[in-house]
Structure formats: structure tokens, C-alpha cells
Amino acid sequence: MGVEIQIDQLTKSFGKQLIWGDVTLTVPAGEICVMLGPSGTGKSVLLKTLIGLLKPDKGSVVIEGTDIASCPEKDLYEIRKLFGVLFQDGAMFGSMNLYDNVAFPLREHTRKTESEVRDVVMEKMDLVGLIGAEDKLPGEISGGMRKRAGLARALVLDPQIVLFDEPDSGLDPVRTSFLNQLIIDLNAQTDATFLIVTHDINTARTVPDNIGLLYHKHLAMFGPREMLLSSEEPVVRQFLNAQRVGPIGMSEEKDADELAAEQGQDLPPLPPIPLQQEPSNGIPRRGQRPPGEWCRENGVTPPDGSFESTNAGIAV
Template sequence: MGVEIRVEGLTKSFGSQTIWQDVTLTLPAGEISVMLGPSGTGKSVFLKTLVGLLKPDRGSIFIEGRDLVTLRESDLYEIRKLFGVLFQDGALFGSMSLYDNIAFPLREHTRKSESEIRQIVNEKFELVGLQGAEDKLPGEISGGMRKRAGLARALVLDPEIILFDEPDSGLDPVRTAYLNQLIVDLNAQIDATFLIVTHDINTARTVPDNIGLLYHRHLAMFGPREMLLSSEEPVVRQFLNAQRIGPIGMSEEKDADELAAESGQELPPLPPIPMQLGTSDGTVRRHQREPGGWCRDNGVTPPPRSFSDDSMSEPVAS
């Protein structure tokens, strides 16, 4: 069962450089959320701050009624047990077998017997589809398998919150599609709170329940998937639909001359909102929303062909 994360007025800087400021959002319990943003906007810093690896300059992070920012180290250590983290490269120990990598947190943080550990590790291997690879070293397997092994290790302590730091980094589109399906299926099975940092627009448009966008040192928007995919907010519209026209340039912000040159250009129409990725077996996740439900409830007319088979035939470049 996932838990809610409530972030209020979070600000982080390194020296004189402000990474982001006054970030406020709520990650709903048990739902899949995605955090997007141009390179260098501090998405990975946000993940590290959520788990208490970095301390913010200001603000609060409330989990189960406790503010992580003010906790003593011993109490923070206990809160971190709620988290599982999948790092970009899997962060596996190169000299250990996959089995020992996944067993490592159990051996370090619990007093379970080796027979209990073996049962748990085997369950996680099966969950991520790595049966038969237990004795392999990380250097002997593909990047996609390393991601799945890293995910198995993130799951081994049965966390209620799972953070994914660019899980699709270095993967081809086919492996990314398999990983996305695995994430959706896992959420249906364990009902944990998921937060995914990614650059992959197709992932952001089809996988999550909620989307956030960090831009220009602040949170531009956070909310249900359909809200952002139907948004006319310039930076949200440009980024989520991979469009050239808009405030984002090669160096994050376009200058006045670039924006003036675009003045008067007609924006391309919003693409259809695709169906959300479902589970492999067709079951409905507990927090999955009805297609078009947010748009209907908020009086928003979605782009033509949204939530239909046609919407899946127009992929957005990422």
C-alpha cells in the first residue's frame, strides 16, 4: 500500500545557483507520477531530496505526518525504509552476482535467515522476469536486464514508495516499452506510490496517472495526465508534445529575438491524448482513471481522436 508524499515550498540551491524554488505538490498514494523537464532542471536532485539524501534550503516533505526535513538522522533512517530507488545505471555491485546484489539490502537491514532471503529474492526475480539469471554478473547481461535487476533490488524490502531515476536511459524503444509495461504491472500488484523521472515523452504520455514539469527553476505544472496533455500553457504544451515553437530553446530559455521571430506563427494542433497503458492481464489498477474522465469533469474538450485507437497511431517524438 503506497503512502502520500506532500511537498510544500521546497527550495534547493548549490552555492549561488538556485536549482528550483517553492516547489509544492502532492504525490497521491498508490499512483504513478512522472516528473519531466529539460536537461539541467534538477529532476534527479528532486528525487535525492525526497529521500533525504540532499537537504533543501527551505520547505517541507511530509510522509505519514512527519517532515523529513526536520527529522533526526535516526528517524530519517527509519523513513528511508519506505523507499525503494531504481538508479539510472541500476547501481549494481559489479563483483557480485545478481542474486547477491538483490539479497544485499536484506542482509544489511534485516535479521532474516538465508532461507528466508532466498525465498524473497526468488520472488523478486520472478516479479521482474529474471529467473535463471541469478548467478550472472552485471557485466554479463544487457542494459535492460540490469535495469530489471536494479528494480528487483529496489523492491526487495517491499517499499511503499518507489523512485525511478530515468529508468529508460540507455534503452532502445522496444526495451523501454517492456520496462513501461513492467512498471504498470508492478503498480497494479503492489499498489506502491511511484515517481518516475524521465525524458521519454511517449512514456510520460501513456504511463502515469499524474505528470509534473520542472522548468526555469520552478514547477510549471503538476496534475492528472489529461490536464497536462490538454494544457494550452506554452511551456507545458511545447514540452509534452515535443514542439519546436515555444519558450524552451537549446539553452533552456529562448531569448527575446527568438521569441519575436516566432511571434504570429500558428501553433500546431494538440495531438490526440492516447489511452493510458493498461496492465498485461487487462485488470484495472486501483487508481486508474476512466479515459476522458478528467476532461469531462472539468469541461475540457480533448483534441480530436483522443482516447481511441487512432490516438495510438500518432507517436510523439522524444
């Protein structure tokens, strides 16, 4: 069962450089959330702050009643046991084979026998499709396999919160699609709380229950997937629909001349909201809502063609 993460007025700077300020949101227990934002907006910094690797300048991160931004080191050590983390490059130990990489957290943080460790490791490697690759070194396998090995390692302690730092980076679209399905299925099986940092718009539009967007040193918006995918907020609309017209430019913000040149341009219509990706077994996850429910509850008319599927069952 996942746990809730309450983030309040979180602010982080490096020297005089403000990364983001007054970030406030609640990551719901057991749901899948995606955090988006242009490059350099501090998405990975946010993940590192949530697990206590970085201390915020102010604000709080409360998990099960403990504020990890100000708690003693011994309490932080215990809270970290609730987390599993998939780093961008997998963060494998290059001199260890995949089996020992995945077993590492169990040997460090539990008193399990080697027989018990083996049972858990093989279960998680089977879960991510790596049975038969246990003896391979990280340098002998593809980037996609390293991602899956990193995910197996993140899951061996049965975490209640799993953080994914750009899990799709360096992967081709097909592998990204397989990884997204694996994430959906794992959430359905574990009911853990998932927070994914990504730049992949297709992932953001089809996988999560909630979406957040970091922009211009603040949290521009956070809420249910349908809320953001139907939003007319310029920065949200531009980013989630990969449009050139809007406040985001090559250097994050467009200058006055660029914005003036866009005045009077007609924005393309919002694309249809796709169906949310479902678990392989077809049984809805706990955090999954019926298609269009948020729009109906809030009196929002979704873009034409929303929540439809083709004969092949692929959302359009």
C-alpha cells in the same frame, strides 16, 4: 499500500546557483506520477531530496507525519525503509552477482534467514524476468537486464514508495515499452506510490496518472495526465508534444530574438490524448481513471481523436 508524499515550498540551491524554488505538490498514495523537465532542471536532485540524501534550503517533505527535511537521523533511517529506488544505471555492485546485489538490502535491513532471503530474492527476480541470471555479474549482462536487476533490488523490502530515476535511459524503444508495462503491472500488484523521472515523452503520455514539469527553476505544472496533455500553457504544450515553437530552447530558455522570430507562427494542433496503458491482466489499477473523465469533469474538450484505439489495441 502506497503512502502520500506532501511537498511544500521546497527550495534547493548549490552555492549561489538556485536549482528550483518553492516547489509544492502532493504525490497521491498508490498512483503513478511522472516528473518531466529539460536537462539540468534538477529532476534527479528532487528525487535525492525526497529520500534525504540532499537537504533542502527550505520547505518540507512530509511522509506519514514525518518531515524528512528536518527530522533526526534515526527517524530518517526508518522513513527510508519505505522507499525503493531504481537509479539511472542500476547502481549494481560490480563485484557481486545479481543474486547478491538483489539480496543486499535484505541482509542489511532485516533479520531474515538465508532461506527466507532466497525466497524473496527469487520471487523478485522472477517478477522482473531474470530467473536463470542469478550468477551473472553486472558487467556480463545488457543495460536492460541491469535495469531490471536494479528494479528487483528496489522491490525486495516491499517498499510503499518507489522512485525511478530515468529508468528508460540507454534503452531502445522496444525495451522501454517492456519496462513501461512492467512498471504498470508492478503498480497494480503492489499498490505502491511510484514517482518516475524521465525524458521519454511516450512514457509520459501513456503511463502515469499524474504529470509534473520542472522548468526555469520552478514547478510549471503538476496534475492529472489529461490536464497536462490538453494544456495550452506554452511550456507544457511545447515539452509534452515535442514542439520547437515555444519558450524552451537549446539553452533551456530562448532569448528575446528567438521568441520574436516565432511571433505569428501557427502552433500545430495538440495531438490526440492516447489511452492510458493498462495492466497486462486488464484489471484497472487503483489510481487509474476512465478515459476522458478529467476532461468531462472540467469542461475541457480534448483534441480530436483522443482516447481512441486501433484494431490492434494500440492507443493513437
